[in-house]
Structures are given as structure tokens and as C-alpha cells.
Amino acid sequence: MKLILPACAAILALAAPVRAQQDDELAPEIAQCLRDNATAVESVEPDLTKATDFLVIDACAAPIAKDQQRQNAQRLQASAERNRAQCQQRVAQQKQLDESSTPARNGRVYENCDFNYDNALAGTQILSIINVPQRPAAAVALAAKLILDLRVAHNKSRP
Numbered sequence: 001m002k003l004i005l006p007a008c009a010a011i012l013a014l015a016a017p018v019r020a021q022q023d024d025e026l027a028p029e030i031a032q033c034l035r036d037n038a039t040a041v042e043s044v045e046p047d048l049t050k051a052t053d054f055l056v057i058d059a060c061a062a063p064i065a066k067d068q069q070r071q072n073a074q075r076l077q078a079s080a081e082r083n084r085a086q087c088q089q090r091v092a093q094q095k096q097l098d099e100s101s102t103p104a105r106n107g108r109v110y111e112n113c114d115f116n117y118d119n120a121l122a123g124t125q126i127l128s129i130i131n132v133p134q135r136p137a138a139a140v141a142l143a144a145k146l147i148l149d150l151r152v153a154h155n156k157s158r159p
Contacts, residue, residue, distance in 0.1 A: 087113035
């Protein structure tokens with residue numbers, strides 16, 4: 001039961017909008033995969049949208065999924081660390097209040113920040129199982145550009 005709340009928080013953190021700067025950056029493995037497969041896909045699929053989709057969703061699905069898992073793990077790590085720091089601040093404030101109150105509160109149990117942190121990181125494993133691959137805008141843009149460039153080159157070479 002205690003694992004469910006951090007996992008839900010982690011899912012919500014992933015649903016938050018990703019910074020445009022991160023989206024604009026394309027992993028070199030993804031760019032290389034798109035370049036390596038563009039010619040083959042362009043030669044068999046006449047529809048630009050279908051060719052672009054196939055290149056991103058099918059031909060280069062593995063490097064895209066791997067990069068998305070890496071980004072998700074980084075976001076979860078940052079979120080877990082931020083939550084642990086906030087938890088530690090709350091506990092410190094509660095302890096300070098308890099020490100200054102009369103009569104002193106003996107035996108009070110404080111929030112276990114490290115336990116919560118560990119549970120949040122364990123949510124990473126759950127999310128990797130249910131990770132739904134997405135189509136990064138930068139990958140779609142590069143795929144479309146590569147296919148268009150190939151088509152323009154073919155048209156210029158025709159008499």
C-alpha cells in the first residue's frame with residue numbers, strides 16, 4: 001500500500017510537460033537510426049506521413065524507447081530527490097516545534113523520508129513496465145526532413 005502512493009506520484013510527474021529544450025535535443029543513436037533507415041523506408045512507402053510514422057514508430061522504436069526510459073528515470077530521480085528534501089525540511093520543522101512546545105512531545109513518530117525516497121525510486125521499475133512509447137517531435141521532424149530530402153533528390157535527378 002505504501003508503494004502505491006509514490007508510484008502514483010511518479011506517474012503524475014511523468015505526465016507533466018517536458019521542457020522544450022529536452023524535446024529539441026535528439027539522442028545521437030536516434031538520429032543515426034533515422035538516417036540509416038530513411039532510404040529504405042522512402043523507397044517502399046510513397047505516402048510521406050506513413051513513411052515518417054513507420055520510420056519513427058517501427059524502424060527506430062528501440063533507440064527511441066531506450067532514450068525515453070532514460071529521460072523518465074532522470075525525471076523520477078529528480079522528483080524523488082526534491083520530495084526527500086521537502087520531507088526532511090518538514091521533519092526538521094516538526095522536531096523544532098516539538099522541542100519548543102511544553103510539555104515536550106515524547107515518542108512522536110516522524111515521517112521516514114528515506115523510506116519514501118526508496119519507494120519513489122522503486123516506482124521507476126513499475127513505470128518501465130507500463131511505459132508507452134511516444135513520438136518525440138524532434139524525431140518526427142528529422143524523419144520527415146530526411147524523407148523529403150530524398151524525394152527532392154529523386155525529383156531533381158529525373159529528366
